[in-house]
Structures are given as C-alpha cells and as structure tokens.
Amino acid sequence: METRNSIRPLGPVVIDIENITKEYVMGEEVVRALRGVSLQIRRNEYIAIMGPSGSGKSTLMNMLGCLDTPSSGRYEFNGKNVAEMDDDELAAVRNREIGFVFQTFNLLPRSTSLRNVELPLIYAGIDPERREERATQVLADVGLGDRINHKPNELSGGQRQRVAIARALVNGPSIILADEPTGNLDSKTGEEIMELFENLYQRGNTVILVTHERDIAAHARRTVHLRDGLVEMDHVGFIPELDLPVAT
Amino acid sequence: MKRFLYELSESWKIAAAQMRSNLTRSTLTALGVIIGIIAVTLMGTAVNGISIGFDKSMAVLGDDVLYVTQWPWKPVDDWWNYRDRKKIKTEYADTLNRMIAATPNSNLVVAVPTSNFMRSVKYGGNQVDNVFVLGTTSDFIVTSTIDCTAGRFFNELESRGGANVVVIGYDVADALFPSESPIDKSVLINGQLFKVIGVNTRQGTFLGLFSWDSMVAMPLGAFKKYFSAKSESDVRVKVKDKTRLADAKDELTGLMRRVRGLPPEKRDDFSINEQQAFKSTLDPVKNSIAIAGLFITGLSLFVGAIGIMNITFVSVKERTKEIGTRKALGARRRTILLQFLIESTALCLLGGFIGLAFAYLMCFGIGKAFPSFPIHFSIGLVLISMIVSILTGLFSGFAPAWTASRLDPVTALRYE
Numbered sequence: 299m300e301t302r303n304s305i306r307p308l309g310p311v312v313i314d315i316e317n318i319t320k321e322y323v324m325g326e327e328v329v330r331a332l333r334g335v336s337l338q339i340r341r342n343e344y345i346a347i348m349g350p351s352g353s354g355k356s357t358l359m360n361m362l363g364c365l366d367t368p369s370s371g372r373y374e375f376n377g378k379n380v381a382e383m384d385d386d387e388l389a390a391v392r393n394r395e396i397g398f399v400f401q402t403f404n405l406l407p408r409s410t411s412l413r414n415v416e417l418p419l420i421y422a423g424i425d426p427e428r429r430e431e432r433a434t435q436v437l438a439d440v441g442l443g444d445r446i447n448h449k450p451n452e453l454s455g456g457q458r459q460r461v462a463i464a465r466a467l468v469n470g471p472s473i474i475l476a477d478e479p480t481g482n483l484d485s486k487t488g489e490e491i492m493e494l495f496e497n498l499y500q501r502g503n504t505v506i507l508v509t510h511e512r513d514i515a516a517h518a519r520r521t522v523h524l525r526d527g528l529v530e531m532d533h534v535g536f537i538p539e540l541d542l543p544v545a546t
Numbered sequence: 547m548k549r550f551l552y553e554l555s556e557s558w559k560i561a562a563a564q565m566r567s568n569l570t571r572s573t574l575t576a577l578g579v580i581i582g583i584i585a586v587t588l589m590g591t592a593v594n595g596i597s598i599g600f601d602k603s604m605a606v607l608g609d610d611v612l613y614v615t616q617w618p619w620k621p622v623d624d625w626w627n628y629r630d631r632k633k634i635k636t637e638y639a640d641t642l643n644r645m646i647a648a649t650p651n652s653n654l655v656v657a658v659p660t661s662n663f664m665r666s667v668k669y670g671g672n673q674v675d676n677v678f679v680l681g682t683t684s685d686f687i688v689t690s691t692i693d694c695t696a697g698r699f700f701n702e703l704e705s706r707g708g709a710n711v712v713v714i715g716y717d718v719a720d721a722l723f724p725s726e727s728p729i730d731k732s733v734l735i736n737g738q739l740f741k742v743i744g745v746n747t748r749q750g751t752f753l754g755l756f757s758w759d760s761m762v763a764m765p766l767g768a769f770k771k772y773f774s775a776k777s778e779s780d781v782r783v784k785v786k787d788k789t790r791l792a793d794a795k796d797e798l799t800g801l802m803r804r805v806r807g808l809p810p811e812k813r814d815d816f817s818i819n820e821q822q823a824f825k826s827t828l829d830p831v832k833n834s835i836a837i838a839g840l841f842i843t844g845l846s847l848f849v850g851a852i853g854i855m856n857i858t859f860v861s862v863k864e865r866t867k868e869i870g871t872r873k874a875l876g877a878r879r880r881t882i883l884l885q886f887l888i889e890s891t892a893l894c895l896l897g898g899f900i901g902l903a904f905a906y907l908m909c910f911g912i913g914k915a916f917p918s919f920p921i922h923f924s925i926g927l928v929l930i931s932m933i934v935s936i937l938t939g940l941f942s943g944f945a946p947a948w949t950a951s952r953l954d955p956v957t958a959l960r961y962e
Contacts, residue, residue, distance in 0.1 A: 423549025
C-alpha cells in the first residue's frame with residue numbers, strides 16, 4: 299500500500315482533447331455518445347476512467363485508443379492532430395504509441411506467447427532477430443520467461459492477461475490503455491494483474507484504466523467520472539466518499 | 547519494403563496455420579480447385595496434342611513444296627467457277643521440268659506428277675482395302691519426308707520404264723506380311739502383280755483422317771497402264787529456297803499459264819497451294835476447338851473459385867474479432883487485405899499442385915492405354931496452371947479480403 303501513495307512527477311502532455319463529441323446513427327436515431335469532453339493526460343499518469351454503461355466510457359476509450367475519430371472537437375496525441383488522420387495513419391499511431399489490454403485478452407489462439415507478443419513488432423517492421431529478442435525480454439519482465447512457447451490454451455487466465463500486457467508493452471508505447479483488464483479474472487488474479495500495472499507505472503509508464511469497478515479504479519492516481527457523455531468529475535487520487543454508487 | 551516482406555512472411559505463416567487447423571474444410575474447398583485444375587490441364591494437354599499432331603501432319607506436306615491442283619485448298623463460295631476447270635494432267639510435270647531447266651536462276655527445283663486411286667491390295671490370304679495407290683515418278687522422294695525402313699524407293703530407270711514395282715506403307719506391310727519380310731514379294735493390286743521393293747517408315751495419320759501408312763506408291767507409267775481411268779492427278783513442285791516461297795509461287799503461276807496457254811486477260815484456271823494455305827484454313831478450326839474446350843473446363847475451375855471465395859468469407863466472419871485485434875495492434879488495411887488474399891491463394895496453389903499431379907498421372911495412364919490419343923504434357927502447361935491457380939486465388943480471395951480490410955476496428959473488436 300505504500301507504493302500506491304507515491305505519485306511520480308508528471309511529464310509532458312501526451313493526450314490533449316478538447317470538447318470532443320461523437321454521434322452515431324443507429325437506425326433512425328442519432329445517439330450522442332460524447333457531448334463535449336475535454337481531458338489532458340500527461341506522461342507518467344495513472345488514470346482511471348469510470349462510468350456506468352451508457353456513459354460514453356467505451357466511446358471515449360475508442361477515441362483515446364485512436365480506433366475511432368471524433369465527430370467534432372480537437373484531439374492531439376503527442377502534439378499531432380489525430381482527428382484528421384486517415385485509417386493507415388491511425389494504425390501507425392496505434393502500433394507505436396498505444397498498448398491495448400483487453401478484457402478478453404484477445405490473443406491469437408493458435409500462436410505461442412512469443413508469436414503473440416511479436417505481432418506489433420511485425421507491423422512495425424522490426425527484423426526477426428530483434429523481434430524475438432525484444433518479445434522474450436518483455437515476457438520475462440511480466441514474469442512469463444518460462445512460458446514463451448506456450449499457446450494461450452496452455453496458460454491460466456492471469457498468465458494470458460500477462461501475455462496481453464507484454465504485447466501492449468513491446469513497442470514501448472506512450473500510453474497503456476486497459477479496458478476492464480480484470481473483468482474476466484477472479485479477484486486474486488485480478489489483484490496480481492493490478493500489481494503488475496502498479497509496477498509498470500512505477501517504472502515510468504503511463505496507464506489508462508477503463509473500468510466500472512471501484513476497487514480497480516482505486517489503484518489509479520487520478521479518476522475521471524463520465525456520465526451521459528460528459529465528464530462529471532475529474533479528481534486526483536481516489537476519494538471513496540465521492541465514488542460511492544457508480545455502477546450497479 | 548522490409549516491413550512489407552515481414553508482413554508477407556507473417557501472412558504465409560498464418561495461412562499455413564489456418565489450413566492445418568481447418569484441415570477438413572480446407573481439403574474440401576481445395577477439392578473444387580483440384581478438379582478444376584485437372585479438367586483444365588487435361589484439356590490443355592489434349593489441345594497441345596492436337597496442335598502437335600496437326601503440325602506433324604503439316605510437316606508431311608512439306609513447307610517447301612507447291613501443289614498445283616484443280617481445286618484450291620480452302621473453302622470457296624463460287625465453287626461453280628472451279629468445277630469446270632480443266633483437270634490437272636500428269637504430263638504437265640514433264641513440260642514444267644523442261645521449262646525449269648530452261649530458266650536460269652529458277653526458284654523451282656523439280657515438278658513431280660502424282661495420280662491416285664483407292665484399291666485393295668492382296669498378298670496370299672491377306673487383303674487390305676481402301677489403300678491409297680499413288681502413281682508418281684522417282685523424284686517424289688525429294689518432295690516428301692517419306693523414308694524407307696526396308697528396301698528403297700523406285701529409281702529413275704524403273705520410273706521411266708513403268709516397272710511393276712511398289713513401295714508400300716508401314717501399315718500395309720504390317721497387315722500383309724505379319725511374319726515375313728515384304729521385300730521382293732509380289733502383291734496383287736487390281737489383278738496385277740507388283741514386286742515390293744521398299745517399305746515406308748511409320749508416318750502417322752494426316753489430321754487423324756487419312757493415314758500415309760496405308761499408301762502404296764508405284765511408277766506413274768505402271769499406274770497409267772492399269773488405273774488410268776478417272777484418277778485424280780496433281781503436280782507438286784519442289785522449291786529451291788523456302789524463304790522465297792512467294793517468288794517461287796509467282797514463277798510457277800507464270801509457267802502454268804504458259805502450259806495452259808492462257809492469254810493475259812484470262813484468269814488462272816488452276817490453283818497453286820502450299821502448306822501455309824492449309825494451315826490458315828485449319829488454324830481457326832483448331833483454335834475454336836481449343837477455346838471452346840478451355841472455356842467449358844474453365845467453368846469447373848470457376849466453380850472451385852466460388853468455393854474458395856465462400857470459405858474465405860466464412861473465415862473473415864469467424865475471425866472478425868481477430869481482425870479487430872490486429873487492427874488495434876497496428877495492422878493496416880493493406881496488411882489485412884494481404885493476409886486473406888494469401889490465405890485464398892495458398893489454398894488455390896495447393897489445390898493446383900495436387901490437381902496438376904493427378905492430371906500428370908492421368909495423362910501418363912491415358913498415354914499408356916491409348917497411344918494414339920493426342921495428349922501432350924509440357925512444362926509450359928505446368929507454369930500456366932500454376933499461374934491460373936494463383937490468379938484464381940487472387941480472384942476468389944479479393945472480395946472477402948477487401949471486406950476484411952475495410953472493417954471498422956471498433957465494430958470488429960466488439961464482435962462476438
């Protein structure tokens with residue numbers, strides 16, 4: 299618990315979004331998932347984005363992860379305007395700047411841990427020797443040095459999520475974007491994974507957690523609450539009194 | 547560029563893994579392509595075989611020989627203009643030869659008359675019907691590719707004297723003399739005895755219609771003595787330089803007009819033909835057989851391609867989430883497109899290889915069982931069928947791969 303209170307000095311701004319909106323057309327209806335969200339995230343932050351379902355949390359995550367572009371507003375990632383990038387430019391940003399960790403791990407089922415972790419390096423055009431070296435190193439860092447040739451179905455849930463985290467880290471991204479990373483794990487394994495995130499934060503990574511679980515969000519140093527497509531609260535630290543009934 | 551190569555090798559690995567893990571499905575799908583490639587390849591070998599047989603038949607005509615005939619070797623619309631032409635007489639050959647000898651630097655070498663008739667040939671208890679009996683001179687061999695396996699062709703002396711000697715075709719010799727040498731035996735043609743002095747080497751059939759091996763050649767003098775009535779005659783003329791065939795043709799036309807005594811205003815009342823004319827008449831026929839055959843067998847390959855397309859669509863659908871993940875990790879549209887194109891191409895290529903192997907075995911079997919069947923397997927055919935396989939893969943994989951590459955990563959990731 300000691301480490302949890304240590305806050306690392308903040309770096310330059312990585313993510314700068316101002317007044318972004320996102321509208322979907324679903325059938326006849328226009329759904330306004332985001333109604334003007336502004337947010338700044340600096341390097342070395344550990345931030346949790348919380349909100350009930352329908353709050354626009356997932357949509358915001360897709361924006362932050364450059365999987366989608368906003369309908370209006372400004373989004374700068376490391377000073378580059380993301381809102382106007384085309385598909386391939388977005389793919390390049392995702393490849394080099396963002397490490398995704400999914401709730402369902404999303405590993406390639408027929409590939410070994412090593413091959414799974416190598417995938418972003420292949421898309422980055424790294425040569426095979428350096429690929430293997432780097433992937434092996436990162437797998438060792440997350441505590442799977444002895445599991446590099448195992449396939450996902452030979453690994454436990456916690457180990458699979460570690461492979462996924464190694465995959466997220468392998469290209470040295472600016473941010474790690476984790477969407478309910480413990481959602482498919484039991485609470486003990488979930489705690490272990492959260493410790494790993496804490497570690498990564500301490501080692502200088504920027505971590506963004508998207509979750510509706512207060513226990514998980516409590517690990518972060520800053521919490522952003524979304525409701526109805528707007529930022530309801532954005533505060534440093536986790537204030538239990540303020541964070542009471544978030545989700546059912 | 548390097549990145550592209552890595553993506554390429556990655557795609558091949560995925561394709562191989564995908565085929566291994568869906569073995570039954572891949573095999574069944576590839577079966578369509580296998581059958582398609584077998585059909586197309588076998589048709590290709592047949593077309594090839596026909597073409598080669600055709601060229602062989604043409605070679606028998608000789609590419610340096612002009613044929614003076616009443617009818618041209620091509621279809622004519624105004625047949626009535628040709629019907630009343632005077633027949634070609636064997637005597638023209640002598641006249642032509644005298645003219646050729648008198649022309650300095652003539653493009654022509656020698657004129658050879660031929661007359662023919664269908665007759666039965668008998669020896670002892672054996673008989674061959676419908677033998678092509680040819681009366682000609684000893685110069686015939688210079689206009690022909692025919693060779694003797696045993697004995698010899700008749701010489702100038704026998705030719706002038708009209709001796710009762712014959713040179714018989716391979717099949718005739720085979721049928722009449724199954725167990726003995728035909729040389730110096732006497733065969734019976736039209737009630738006359740002829741001494742066999744030579745046997746021709748095997749020539750094969752002409753366009754599969756007419757066999758040079760069931761032919762009998764004798765001196766023209768003897769022929770005229772016994773078969774003069776109503777036999778068809780023409781004159782063939784050997785050309786000195788086949789690269790100057792057109793000049794030779796012009797010269798021969800001039801000589802024939804003199805032979806026929808035609809005044810300048812009259813049109814030619816004879817035709818001068820060469821192998822090329824025959825070819826240009828028959829080539830379109832050969833080509834349309836090839837096109838029709840390949841089109842019909844191509845349809846079966848098309849059906850195979852649709853199978854591949856279908857399975858690739860299924861594969862894209864099944865792996866929507868994987869596509870989403872790959873996009874999230876930085877795969878570009880091109881990467882995804884390439885991955886599925888390579889998957890379908892690998893499947894087609896595998897099918898192509900297997901199909902080709904089967905086709906080769908079948909060709910081999912057919913060749914052994916029916917030696918006369920025109921079939922010819924070649925390296926060119928192997929290359930072409932591999933290229934066709936790859937094109938089929940690209941064609942059938944493109945629509946599904948395109949769909950996959952355009953998937954929205956958010957939607958794809960949410961897909962269950």
